Amino acid sequence: MLHIARSKITRMGRARIVRALTAAGAAALLAACSAGSEPKAPPASASAAPGVSGPAPIPAGPSPESARTAQRARYGIPDFAPAPPAQPITLPAGDSVEFLRRIPTTQKVAFLTIDDGYLKKPEAQELIAAAGVPVTLFLTTDAIKDDPDFFQPMVAAGAVIEAHSVSHPGMRGRSHEFQRRQICESADQLARWFGKRPTLFRPPYGEKDATTLRAAKECGMAATFFWTETVHKGKVRYQEGSTVQPGDILLMHFREAFRADFVGALKAIHRAGLTPALLEDYIPVPPAPAQGSPAARSSD
Numbered sequence: 001m002l003h004i005a006r007s008k009i010t011r012m013g014r015a016r017i018v019r020a021l022t023a024a025g026a027a028a029l030l031a032a033c034s035a036g037s038e039p040k041a042p043p044a045s046a047s048a049a050p051g052v053s054g055p056a057p058i059p060a061g062p063s064p065e066s067a068r069t070a071q072r073a074r075y076g077i078p079d080f081a082p083a084p085p086a087q088p089i090t091l092p093a094g095d096s097v098e099f100l101r102r103i104p105t106t107q108k109v110a111f112l113t114i115d116d117g118y119l120k121k122p123e124a125q126e127l128i129a130a131a132g133v134p135v136t137l138f139l140t141t142d143a144i145k146d147d148p149d150f151f152q153p154m155v156a157a158g159a160v161i162e163a164h165s166v167s168h169p170g171m172r173g174r175s176h177e178f179q180r181r182q183i184c185e186s187a188d189q190l191a192r193w194f195g196k197r198p199t200l201f202r203p204p205y206g207e208k209d210a211t212t213l214r215a216a217k218e219c220g221m222a223a224t225f226f227w228t229e230t231v232h233k234g235k236v237r238y239q240e241g242s243t244v245q246p247g248d249i250l251l252m253h254f255r256e257a258f259r260a261d262f263v264g265a266l267k268a269i270h271r272a273g274l275t276p277a278l279l280e281d282y283i284p285v286p287p288a289p290a291q292g293s294p295a296a297r298s299s300d
């Protein structure tokens with residue numbers, strides 16, 4: 001009970017933080033807000049009584065939300081209804097983690113994931129901030145080590161960074177120790193760069209075997225992921241059917257066509273009557289390792 005309550009609060013807190021940060025980002029772009037104003041407060045009564053001292057009401061300028069709306073219109077990003085309160089799934093206990101290609105939910109949500117991080121176009125930062133939708137970034141540490149700070153504005157805009165190996169190898173058939181190092185060391189490095197250790201892992205190319213799922217568990221991962229749709233050069237490719245389904249996970253990359261892919265993915269989610277939600281909100285957080293980093297423990 002306590003655990004559930006705490007995780008709920010954490011999720012609620014994160015949602016508020018995301019909203020606040022995205023609002024703050026938009027506000028900073030506008031530079032229109034006066035210092036000391038309380039952005040959360042609803043507008044007080046419109047007319048001030050004559051003779052009452054105090055600052056005169058500030059004429060309403062463009063709000064952070066209207067600024068984001070304008071940016072979305074410029075990029076062709078659809079407007080979404082807020083995501084419903086997340087109903088986290090249940091994951092089985094055991095020595096291995098699940099490999100999920102979608103989230104088993106009937107809630108009208110889908111999940112946008114963006115992988116690798118080799119190409120770092122500033123437009124990606126702008127698009128993620130403008131969209132104001134939750135995204136999960138599965139980053140390869142070798143891909144981003146030349147400039148990990150490139151991803152900080154995305155984190156500030158609400159993106160969550162998860163693990164996608166050190167050097168992007170095919171994992172299937174590799175030794176336990178090899179796979180474990182790829183998962184544990186990438187998670188440890190991402191924690192050093194971004195202050196939060198990943199709890200989710202996507203194996204490169206979506207390739208895994210039983211060793212991958214066991215090593216992921218040992219490295220503190222809660223689950224591993226495949227996908228249901230890929231987006232490339234703006235085109236969404238469906239593994240089943242021709243529309244995004246509730247719980248689907250869309251995969252795109254930090255590639256040259258980032259804008260077309262990002263907007264294309266969001267339009268596909270919007271066409272399906274769904275709203276982007278945060279993958280992490282649907283996955284129970286694994287208990288913290290008893291002591292030290294899992295990577296530091298001896299292997300079996």
Ligand SMILES: [Zn+2]
Binds near residue numbers: 116204
């Ligand atoms: Zn990849």
